[in-house]
Amino acid sequence: MEAMDLSWGARCAGAVYLVLSLCVVALGVVLQIIRRWPWCRCHVCRAYMTGSWAREFTNLCDWYAHLLRESPTQTIDIHVLGCTVTANPDNVEHMLKVGFDNFPKGKPFAAILGDLLGGGIFNVDGDAWSHQRKMASFELGSVAVRSHAYKIVAQEVETRLMPVLAGAADGGLVIDLQDVFRRFAFDTICKISFGLDPGCLEQGMPVSDAAVAFDTATRLSAIRALAVSPLLWKMKRMLNIGTERELKKAIKVVDGLAAAMIRERRKQGVASAKRNDLLSRFMASARDEGNDRFLRDIVVSFLLAGRDTISSGLTTLFMFLSKNPAVAAAMRAEAGSRKPVTYEHLKGLHYTHAVLHENLRLFPPVQFDSKFCAAADVLPDGTYVGAGSRVMYHPYAMGRMPSIWGADCEAFRPERWLTGPGGSFAPVSLYKYPVFQAGLRVCLGKELAVTEMKAVSVAVVRAFEVEVVGENACAPKFAPGLTASLSGGLPVRVRRRV
Numbered sequence: 001m002e003a004m005d006l007s008w009g010a011r012c013a014g015a016v017y018l019v020l021s022l023c024v025v026a027l028g029v030v031l032q033i034i035r036r037w038p039w040c041r042c043h044v045c046r047a048y049m050t051g052s053w054a055r056e057f058t059n060l061c062d063w064y065a066h067l068l069r070e071s072p073t074q075t076i077d078i079h080v081l082g083c084t085v086t087a088n089p090d091n092v093e094h095m096l097k098v099g100f101d102n103f104p105k106g107k108p109f110a111a112i113l114g115d116l117l118g119g120g121i122f123n124v125d126g127d128a129w130s131h132q133r134k135m136a137s138f139e140l141g142s143v144a145v146r147s148h149a150y151k152i153v154a155q156e157v158e159t160r161l162m163p164v165l166a167g168a169a170d171g172g173l174v175i176d177l178q179d180v181f182r183r184f185a186f187d188t189i190c191k192i193s194f195g196l197d198p199g200c201l202e203q204g205m206p207v208s209d210a211a212v213a214f215d216t217a218t219r220l221s222a223i224r225a226l227a228v229s230p231l232l233w234k235m236k237r238m239l240n241i242g243t244e245r246e247l248k249k250a251i252k253v254v255d256g257l258a259a260a261m262i263r264e265r266r267k268q269g270v271a272s273a274k275r276n277d278l279l280s281r282f283m284a285s286a287r288d289e290g291n292d293r294f295l296r297d298i299v300v301s302f303l304l305a306g307r308d309t310i311s312s313g314l315t316t317l318f319m320f321l322s323k324n325p326a327v328a329a330a331m332r333a334e335a336g337s338r339k340p341v342t343y344e345h346l347k348g349l350h351y352t353h354a355v356l357h358e359n360l361r362l363f364p365p366v367q368f369d370s371k372f373c374a375a376a377d378v379l380p381d382g383t384y385v386g387a388g389s390r391v392m393y394h395p396y397a398m399g400r401m402p403s404i405w406g407a408d409c410e411a412f413r414p415e416r417w418l419t420g421p422g423g424s425f426a427p428v429s430l431y432k433y434p435v436f437q438a439g440l441r442v443c444l445g446k447e448l449a450v451t452e453m454k455a456v457s458v459a460v461v462r463a464f465e466v467e468v469v470g471e472n473a474c475a476p477k478f479a480p481g482l483t484a485s486l487s488g489g490l491p492v493r494v495r496r497r498v
Contacts, residue, residue: 023235040079049080059478061367065397073381074401083390085368087397089404090380093431095371095393096439103391106372112224113482115237115251116217118293120301132298133444139281140444148277149192150343153452156188157459158340160201165464167203169494174469176489177318179205181311181456186211188452189306194261194299195268195277213253214303218482220247226480258299262292278302305445308483312365313356313453315490319476320359320412321461322468322492327355327414328461335458346454350425354417356453357425357433361405362412363476364435365483367396395434396484404432467493 040046044067047053053063064085067076074088086092095103104125117123121132139145161184168175183200186208190196200208220243224233236244265280282298321328334351335341346352370392373385385391402409405416419426430438436446443449460466470491471477479487 042079044076044078045080048078058475061394061396061478064368064394065400068394068397069401073383074403075379075381075383077383081390083370083392084379084383084385085392085394085397086379086381086383087394087401087404088379088381089398089429089431091383092393092398092434092438094380095391096431096434096437096441099377100440102374102377103371104374105370106374106390108230108372108390109370111230113221115247116221116254117300117304118297120297122301122304123297135282136444139278140448142281145278145281146448147343149448150451150455152191153188153455154340156184156191156201157455160184160187161456162459162463163203164201164205165460165494166496169464169496172493174491174493177466177468177492178311178315178486178490181314182211182215182307183208184456185307185310185314186214186303188310189303190261191277193278193302193306194265195280196261196264209253210257213250213257214307216250217247217254218304218308219480220244220250222480222482254300255296258296259292261299262295304482305443306449308481308485309365310449310452312363312484313360313449314456315486316363316476316484317356317359317453317457318460318466318492319468319486319490320362321457322466324412325465327412328465331355331458331461335462337462341455341458343451346451346458349454349458350418350423351414352454352458353425353450354414356450356457357417357427358412358414360435361399361433362410363484364395364399366435367478367484368392368394369434369437393434398432398434463497465495465497467495469493 047063053060057063057066064076065087068074068085068087075084075086075091077084105123106125110123113123119128121129121136124132161180164175164180167173180201183205186200187198190198198208198210199206200211223243224230227233233244236242237248240248261279262283265277265283279295279299279302283295321331331349331352334349338345370390373387373389373391376387377385379385379391398404400409415423417425417427427433430436430442436443436449468490471488477487479485
């Protein structure tokens with residue numbers, strides 16, 4: 001009798017699962033029809049709903065940049081998404097400074113990334129954000145931490161990155177430079193932040209399950225934001241099917257990595273004066289250091305900030321240098337032949353600093369950032385934003401605005417950042433260049449990130465010539481993700497400089 005009951009129960013469970021799965025499919029079909037139905041007849045919404053923008057533009061971000069350039073206010077509305085998109089520096093300052101409290105990340109954003117980022121600094125508002133930011137500001141501002149970080153970067157460049165590139169040059173191999181930089185950045189951030197070495201850039205390029213899982217988790221989390229309705233991915237998550245099933249598996253691996261790091265830090269002791277990795281310092285000073293979920297979210301946030309943004313910036317930099325050998329030669333001349341390259345020497349490389357900023361202007365690792373308007377507001381350009389509406393500022397488009405950068409805004413010209421007879425670097429307002437955000441949420445790791453990219457770029461251009469091959473040499477195509485990455489990677493040939 002018991003066996004029959006179990007069999008009947010199993011049949012019922014199977015039937016319920018089948019019905020729910022069919023409901024999800026039906027919901028997807030209905031939402032797709034709604035998405036393509038001409039509820040809004042404006043040309044922007046019709047192009048978005050039908051996907052016709054792709055006939056003229058390789059990437060969605062390029063279409064947005066085109067629309068924003070054409071707009072008199074540098075602001076557009078995507079009505080079917082309930083979203084306002086802006087490339088107006090005055091609007092950006094209003095969102096990130098003047099009206100900061102009225103433009104939080106918001107619950108919809110937190111829901112999309114909650115499974116991956118949890119309550120980490122990039123996914124929270126209010127007191128939780130303020131607490132983590134104060135801690136991060138204190139630790140990242142420490143001289144000991146900066147010195148520790150630079151030593152790790154220099155060591156990784158010398159002992160791992162350069163031998164990998166030398167091996168490719170000597171073997172006449174075509175390698176994926178994006179993959180190389182991802183491995184380099186993953187090893188580096190794990191050492192700096194957690195005191196652990198995953199060894200992704202060892203000779204032989206071993207596959208790291210943790211790195212692959214992190215890639216998968218960020219890609220699928222970003223895909224959630226592209227869903228016609230959040231109801232669709234939430235139903236898939238409830239039923240544990242499709243991309244949500246894959247995301248759940250990837251996050252489980254990421255959780256395991258974070259848990260192992262936390263256990264190892266506790267085992268070795270976090271209060272030691274010799275411990276300069278960020279996780280140990282957080283655990284020693286945090287009021288929630290015994291809360292593994294809090295620490296797990298910190299680990300994932302550091303991985304996202306220190307790995308994907310660095311690798312994205314370096315990848316597009318060498319794509320540009322391949323097309324502009326004169327720029328690489330000028331960087332080489334400025335750097336000289338001094339070895340080892342010290343932190344102070346890197347700070348004095350103004351032209352290289354300009355090259356990095358020019359690259360990030362045109363290819364920011366984070367192409368757009370979304371906020372939600374808490375109470376109805378009017379932006380400085382006169383755009384009305386309703387309560388609960390999504391508002392997006394678009395650094396990728398802002399780097400291509402003639403009103404900000406002049407008629408040659410789409411040209412790669414590092415000299416635009418230099419001034420005076422000596423060619424000193426001259427920064428611009430962060431509200432015109434929000435690559436590292438601006439206002440109260442300005443990136444705390446900016447100096448560390450720029451220094452790391454400088455150290456890598458100087459070392460590589462002095463020793464090698466890098467030639468990009470394949471489709472991305474002409475017109476880069478981006479893959480879905482929380483940060484910009486090239487679809488198909490960046491295949492290159494590396495040659496030793498004679």
